[in-house]
Amino acid sequence: MNIKQLNYFLSVAECKSIASAARELKIAQPALSLQISKLEHELKTTLFSRGVKGVQLTESGNIFKEHVRLMLTQLDKAVADLSELDGSPKGTIIIAMNQATDNILALPLCRAVEKKYPEIDLDLRTGLSYEVVNMLKRGEVDLAIIYEDGLNSDNINRELLIKENLLFATKPNHTNKYQTSIEFNKLTEYELVITSEKESQGYIIEKYERKTGIKLNKRRPYGQLLTSLRFACEGYCNLLLPSSAFYHLEDNKFIKSLKVVEPEIFRNVYIATEANRPVRNISLEIIKIIKNLTKEFNEKGIWQGDLP
Known part of the structure; x- marks a missing residue:
């Protein structure tokens, strides 16, 4: 078994056709078939079921595919780690974050x-x-930006990036035109789109409900964040979100945000790395960039909250 065979296997699995994979890999189809057969012989199992419409992974093939992906990802990381030692950082850095953070950080x-x-x-x-968090735990990413969510964070190193405010986001109208804040107990007058407690937003809101003894009028999201924001812009719902999620919409007066007070709602945002793997030098440099961008956006008021 060698790396070339593993890459051949993944290509066939993704193309679902030996002929298509051979064209993509620029090798002869019989040569590719032979390498797959050798791999199956060495593993003493059948990885693909063959048919007139192509090939499909068997149960063994599906299991092997997940292991191969992980092995090749770790190998790529090892090569990238070593390349940094010669002073010329290169390769792929994988960063995971949720949609709100991605909205403000991805482009810059x-x-x-x-x-x-x-x-x-x-x-x-x-x-x-x-x-x-699960991407980070599985070793699929080099670093992640995660939230306070009450879940088990064993084997994860966390550093506070920002303590962000969750704001009341609604459609602008004549009633809220000059309003800048809203008391927590007044939120009961509105239906609020909130995720389940399994997700960070739902966990934080439930924590504040316990703290205040006030139960909010919640409903499940309309699909992804982008869809819920569209609904809010049209006046179909109200949201509790960090300003990072909608600052561009507020700038264009599609959304009006009010600061929640008595009490304010905060959520901790962390830069996280896998505890069992040394942090790459280039990852440390990128963390510095993320911190500088966060500070810049906080000072501009488009990512509201308290810096550490």
């Missing part, structure tokens, strides 16, 4: 990294807060 972060480290390929992944 890509620009800053491209300018300072042109040989670095920045791979950004997004997901719900618990999905981002």
Whole structure:
């Protein structure tokens, strides 16, 4: 078994066709078939079921595919780690964050990294807060931006990036035109789109409900964040979100935000790395860039909250 065979296997699995994979890999189809057969013989199992419409992974093939992806990802990381030692950082850095943070950081972060480290390929992944944590735990990313969510964070190193405010976001109208804040108990007058307690936002809101003894009128989201924001812009719902999620919409007067008071709602945002793996030097440099961008956006008021 060798790396070339593993890459051949993944290509066939993704193309679902030996002929298509051979064209993509620029090798002869019989040669590719032979390498897959050798791999199956060595593993003493059948990885693909063959049919007139192509190939499909067997149960063994699916299991092997997940292990191969992880192995090749770790190998790529090892090569990138070693390349940094010669003073020429290059390769792929994978960062995971949720949609709100991605909205404010993705573009300026890509620009800053491209300018300072042109040989670095920045791979950004997004997901719900618990999905981002799981990516980090599985070793799929180099670093992540995660939220306070009450979940088990064993084997994760966390550093506070910002203590962000969750704001009341609604459609602008004549009633809230001059309003700048809203008391927590007044939120009961509105239906609020809130995620489940499994996700960070739902966890934080439930914590404040316990703290105040006030139960809010909650409903589940309308799909992804972008969809819920569209609903809010049209006046179909109200949201509790960090300003990072909608500052661009507020600038264009599609959304009006009010600061929640008595009490304010805060959520801790962390830069996180896997505790069992040494942090790459280039990752430390990118963390510095993320901190500088966060400070800049906080000072401009587009990412509201308290810096550490």
